Amino acid sequence: MSTFLFGIHCHQPVDNFDHAVLEAIERSYFPVFDVLSRHEKFRFSVHFSGWLLEKIAADVPHLFALMQTMSARNQIEWLGGGYYEPILASISSADRRGQIEKLSDLIEKLFGRRPRGIWLTERVWSDEILSDLAACGIEYTLVDDYHFHRVGFTPRECEGYYLSECGGDTVKIFPIHKDLRYRLPFSPHEDAINAIESMDTAICFDDGEKFGLWPHTHEWVYDQGWLDAFVTQLCNRDRITTMRFGDYIDSNTALGLAYLPNVSYYEMGNWSYGTKRALQADSALKILSGHMNPDEAQSVLGGGIWKNFLVKYPEANHIHKRMLRLSKHIGAIRDETYREWVYKAQTNDVFWHGVFGGIYLPNLRDNAYRYIIEAQSILSRHTGFRGEVEDFDLDGYAEVSLCDPTLHMVFSTRNGGMIVELDRMERGFNLQNTLTRRREFYHSALCAMHENQEHAEGIQTIHHAHHVLTPEASDALHFDFYRRGSFVDHFCAQETDLSAFYRCGYTEYGDFANGVFEIVSARSDQARFERRGHVDGTAVRLDKNYRLEKDALEVTLQIDSPPREGLMYVCELNLHFANLSDIRIRSQEISIDTAGASFDSDSELTICDPYLKETIRIGWNCKHTLWIHPVMSVSQSEGGIDLMAQGIMIAFAFVYEDALKLECAIRWERGAE
Known part of the structure; x- marks a missing residue:
C-alpha cells in the first residue's frame, strides 16, 4: 500500500493589486477547491497566508463556503504559519511567535480547530525557529527532501517524518518529494500516479498557484481536465490511500532523528548567490551530473542560504534592517496598529528574487516602505524620534537619519554620502525606492526562442521555461x-x-x-x-x-x-x-x-x-x-x-x-x- 500526503500552499504578497488577487482566486484557488470538493475521499492539507484567508472569508463567500464545508467533513486539514508569510528565520523570536499565534487564532475562529502543523515559508529551515514552534504548540512542519539529502538521507529514507530537536524542544519534519513537486500538475496524470504508487509514503506540498495561475496551467489543469482525472484515478487505485498530515502522524511512528542544515530548496540557494558564484555552481552541477544523478549532485554540491539575499541586494537589506529596528520597539510602544505595520513589513516576497519578481517589483517595495513609514510615524509620536547615527544595516559604516513630521531621510556613509531613503511621511511613500541595475545569473543564459516551444508531454514548470x-x-x-x-x-x-x-x-x-x-x-x-x-x-x-x-x-x-x-x-x-x-x-x-x-x-x-x-x-x-x-x-x-x-x-x-x-x-x- 502507498500513502499519499498532499497539500497546497496559497499566498499573495500582502496588499497585492486587487486584480492580481482576483485573478488568483478565479483561475486557481476557487477551481482547485471546486474540483476537489467533488472527491470527498481525497483528503489533503491546506495553507493560506493569514491576510489572504481573512480576505477570502470576508469577500469571496462562494470559495469560503467550500472551505468550511470541506473542513467540517474532515476532508482538509489547515496548516498555520506566519500570518503575513515572513521568513521565520529572518525575524525575532517574539515576532515569530506573534505571527504564528495570530494565524492559529484566525484558523480556530474560522474552522473551529487550531492547526497542528505549519507551512514553513519558502521552506527556509534554521534550528533557531524550532523552540518557537514548540512554544506555539506546533507539532510538525515540512521542508524539501533536499534538506535531508544534504545530510546524507537517501530518497527511500525520506518516506515519512523525522524528529528534530534544539535545546530539548522537539518538532516533527516531513520531507517534500521534489520529483512529485515537478510532476504535479505538469506531467500526464498517469505518470504522476505511477510515481506515487512506487513509494510507501509519497509527500507533495507545493504552491496552489501552479494549479491554474502559473503560465499555461489553467488550460491544462481544468480545461483539459488534468486535476479531475488525476484525483478520480488516484482514488480508484486500491493500493493508494490519501491522508492528511496530522492523521498520518497519529497512525505512524517517526522514522528517526534528523538534524537539518540551514537551507531552503536547491533553486532558492542558487538564486541567493552572486552572479559569478551562481554560474560557477551551475557549471559544477553539470560536471557532477555526469557522474551521478542530478538530484544527488545537487545535494553533494550544496547551495547558498536565504539570508544571502540580504547581502546580494542592499535594497532588500535596507528594508529588512529598518523593519528589525522598528520591531525592537513593539514591546515598549504597546500599540496594536504599530505591531501590525511591523508584521506586514516582514512579508517575505520583497526580500528576494529568483523565478519570481520579488525585489524587482516596485509595488512590493512601495508596500514595504509604506508599512515601515507608518510604523516610523507612530514611533516618532511616542518617542519624539528625530534621527540617529547608527550602523543599522550592518555594512560596517554608520548611517545618518534625519526626521521631521514631513520628511525622513537616511544617508549612507559607505556609499558616497548619498541619500538612500527619502520618505514623504504624510504620504507613506519613499521617493528613494530605486533599484540598482545588477547582472543576474540568468542574463547570460537568456535565449531567443519561441515561447510555445514543444515539450515532450504535459507542460513545463516555470523552473524549466525558456523566455524570449x-x-x-x-x-x-x-x-x-x-x-x-x-x-x-x-x-x-x-x-x-x-x-x-x-x-x-x-x-x-x-x-x-x-x-x-x-x-x-x-x-x-x-x-x-x-x-x-x-x-x-x-x-x-x-x-x-x-x-x-x-x-x-x-x-x-x-x-x-x-x-x-x-x-x-x-x-x-x-x-x-x-x-x-x-x-x-x-x-x-x-x-x-x-x-x-x-x-x-x-x-x-x-x-x-x-x-x-x-x-x-x-x-x-x-x-x-x-x-x-x-x-x-x-x-x-x-x-x-x-x-x-x-x-x-x-x-x-x-x-x-x-x-x-x-x-x-x-x-x-x-x-x-
Whole structure:
C-alpha cells in the first residue's frame, strides 16, 4: 500500500493589486477547491497566508463556503504559519511567535480547530525557529527532501517524518518529494500516479498557484481536465490511500532523528548567490551530473542560504534592517496598529528574487516602505524620534537619519554620502525606492526562442521555461557600478553624453560615487559629510551639507580643488514614483520617454506627481546641463522577461574651472500642477 500526503500552499504578497488577487482566486484557488470538493475521499492539507484567508472569508463567500464545508467533513486539514508569510528565520523570536499565534487564532475562529502543523515559508529551515514552534504548540512542519539529502538521507529514507530537536524542544519534519513537486500538475496524470504508487509514503506540498495561475496551467489543469482525472484515478487505485498530515502522524511512528542544515530548496540557494558564484555552481552541477544523478549532485554540491539575499541586494537589506529596528520597539510602544505595520513589513516576497519578481517589483517595495513609514510615524509620536547615527544595516559604516513630521531621510556613509531613503511621511511613500541595475545569473543564459516551444508531454514548470529576450529588453541590459541613490558624485569627461552616462559606458575619473564619506556633524535637522579622495590622480576634498526643513531639503556641495582640464562634475539623483508614466516634467516642456532628454538649463526643475498630489521643485545656483532618463531593469519572473521602470535618473552636469560651490534646494508643494 502507498500513502499519499498532499497539500497546497496559497499566498499573495500582502496588499497585492486587487486584480492580481482576483485573478488568483478565479483561475486557481476557487477551481482547485471546486474540483476537489467533488472527491470527498481525497483528503489533503491546506495553507493560506493569514491576510489572504481573512480576505477570502470576508469577500469571496462562494470559495469560503467550500472551505468550511470541506473542513467540517474532515476532508482538509489547515496548516498555520506566519500570518503575513515572513521568513521565520529572518525575524525575532517574539515576532515569530506573534505571527504564528495570530494565524492559529484566525484558523480556530474560522474552522473551529487550531492547526497542528505549519507551512514553513519558502521552506527556509534554521534550528533557531524550532523552540518557537514548540512554544506555539506546533507539532510538525515540512521542508524539501533536499534538506535531508544534504545530510546524507537517501530518497527511500525520506518516506515519512523525522524528529528534530534544539535545546530539548522537539518538532516533527516531513520531507517534500521534489520529483512529485515537478510532476504535479505538469506531467500526464498517469505518470504522476505511477510515481506515487512506487513509494510507501509519497509527500507533495507545493504552491496552489501552479494549479491554474502559473503560465499555461489553467488550460491544462481544468480545461483539459488534468486535476479531475488525476484525483478520480488516484482514488480508484486500491493500493493508494490519501491522508492528511496530522492523521498520518497519529497512525505512524517517526522514522528517526534528523538534524537539518540551514537551507531552503536547491533553486532558492542558487538564486541567493552572486552572479559569478551562481554560474560557477551551475557549471559544477553539470560536471557532477555526469557522474551521478542530478538530484544527488545537487545535494553533494550544496547551495547558498536565504539570508544571502540580504547581502546580494542592499535594497532588500535596507528594508529588512529598518523593519528589525522598528520591531525592537513593539514591546515598549504597546500599540496594536504599530505591531501590525511591523508584521506586514516582514512579508517575505520583497526580500528576494529568483523565478519570481520579488525585489524587482516596485509595488512590493512601495508596500514595504509604506508599512515601515507608518510604523516610523507612530514611533516618532511616542518617542519624539528625530534621527540617529547608527550602523543599522550592518555594512560596517554608520548611517545618518534625519526626521521631521514631513520628511525622513537616511544617508549612507559607505556609499558616497548619498541619500538612500527619502520618505514623504504624510504620504507613506519613499521617493528613494530605486533599484540598482545588477547582472543576474540568468542574463547570460537568456535565449531567443519561441515561447510555445514543444515539450515532450504535459507542460513545463516555470523552473524549466525558456523566455524570449526582446530587442527592447536586450537594449536595456546595462549594469551599475554604484548604488542608485541621490546626490551621487561623478567626475567624467566633458564630452560624456546622456547615453554613455546612463549606460555606465563612460570613464569615471573620481572615487566618490561609491567611496566612503566621513561624518563631520549630525543633528536632528542637519548632516555634513566629507571625503578626501582623488580625481584622475589629483587629491580632491568634497564636502556635502544637508539641511532639513519643513517640506524642503537644502544641500551645499563644496569641491575645493580645480578640475583637470576636460573634466566636469555630475551630481546624480535617482527618484522613484508610483506611476512613472503619469509624471510630468515641466522644465522646457520636456516629456519623459525611454530615450531620455538632455538640455542646458539655468531654471528650476519641476516634477508633478498626480499620485502623491505634489510638485517637487529642484533649483541650483548656477547653470548646468540636465540629463533625464527612466531607469529600466531587465529581470525574469514566472511570466517571462520583465522590462521594468525602477525610477528616473536626473543628473546635473557642471563645467567649472576653479573650486566649485553648489547650492541645491528641493521643495515639496501640495498639488500637482
